[in-house]
Amino acid sequence: MKKHIGLGLLALGASFPCWLSATPSYGLPGHSVNEVKTWMQGHPTLRADSREGLRVHRADIPSRRFTFQASVFPVGGFQRSEEDDLWTSSSRRRDLTTVRREEFILVNYDEQVTLANLEESLRTLYGPDIYADYRRAQTVYGYGADVSTAIQGEVRLGQVYAYWVELTSDANGLTTVGKLNVLLPEDVDRLQNHLQRQESVR
DSSP states (O other): OOOOOOOGGGGOOOOGGGGOOOOOSSOOTTTHHHHHHHHHOOOOOTTTOOTTTTEEEEETTTTEEEEEEEEEETTTTTOOSOOOOTTOOGGHHHHHHHHEEEEEEEESSSSSOOHHHHHHHHHHHOHHHHHHHHHHHHHEEEOOOOOOSSEEEEEEOOOEEEEEEEEEEEETTTTTEEEEEEEEEEGGGHHHHHHHHHHHHH
C-alpha cells in the first residue's frame, strides 16, 4: 500500500480541538448497540449527538471531512452460503443488537490522506491497546498493489480484532480518501470474499 508523509486525524482542521484527546475503547465491535452509542456520545473526538445514532459526520470545510459509523452488519451484509446458512440456523440467526464493525473515513482534497493519517486516527479513537493490536496484526489479504490502481487496501488480523484499511486516489493520482474498519475476526473470511467479488467486476 502506498504511504505518504502527512498529518493524522488532527489535520482535518483546527476547529476540532477535541480531537487532541483519546479515550478508553469500550465501544468496540462485539459490544451492544446501546453501549456503542453511549461511547460515541461521550467520546471527546466523536461527541455524537443522541439524534445521530451510530453515524457521525464532521467537516470544518467541504474539502476536509471525517465520518465515523458503527454497523450491526458485516461487510457485504448477511449472505446465504452453504457453509454459513444464517437464514435457517436458529443458533446463528442475524443479531441486530450487537455492533460487528466500525468504520471511519477521512476525506481531504487539500492534502493527501495517508496510511499514517489512518493509523494515528485509530490510536486517537481507540487508545494504545487497540493501536498495538493493529500494529501486531498480520496481513491476510491485499489488493490494488499496482501503482496504477486507484484503490489499494489490505486486511489485517490481530489477536483482538481484524482491520480493513483502504486508500483511494483521484484521477491525478492524489490519495484523497482513506478508510479504516475495525471488525470482528470471525468476519474476515466474509470480508475477503466480498473484496474478491468486487475485484472480479472491476
